[in-house]
Amino acid sequence: xxxxxxxxxxxxxxxxxxxxxxxxxxxxxxxxxxxxxxxxxxxxxxxxxxxxxxxxxxxxxxxxxxxxxxxxxxxxxxxxxxxxxxxxxxxxxxxxxxxxxxxxxxxxxxxx
Numbered sequence: 269x270x271x272x273x274x275x276x277x278x279x280x281x282x283x284x285x286x287x288x289x290x291x292x293x294x295x296x297x298x299x300x301x302x303x304x305x306x307x308x309x310x311x312x313x314x315x316x317x318x319x320x321x322x323x324x325x326x327x328x329x330x331x332x333x334x335x336x337x338x339x340x341x342x343x344x345x346x347x348x349x350x351x352x353x354x355x356x357x358x359x360x361x362x363x364x365x366x367x368x369x370x371x372x373x374x375x376x377x378x379x380x
Contacts, residue, residue: 275299276334282325283348289316305332319365326354352376 278296281287293313300306308331312324329350347355352372356364361375
């Protein structure tokens with residue numbers, strides 16, 4: 269990983285499941301200066317081994333304004349699981365925390 273990696277690229281690595289999650293979160297923390305974002309990132313970091321990590325991380329990425337939940341073309345195929353999870357949370361879809369990316373996409377499609 270390059271030393272000059274952007275916050276967006278680090279978020280992408282965490283979302284994709286690439287690399288050591290804790291190390292990536294630590295690198296992100298070094299780049300975040302906004303106290304609210306720092307708090308959300310600490311919350312996600314504290315939940316790294318928890319099933320609630322995805323929700324906390326989605327809260328952080330949404331607040332950071334990184335990523336387009338619908339993807340560049342508006343297609344769920346281009347969205348990450350965390351982005352779809354954020355949309356499912358907004359739509360109050362039950363069981364979303366245990367759903368796979370495809371299950372989230374299917375559930376969101378059913379709500380439209």
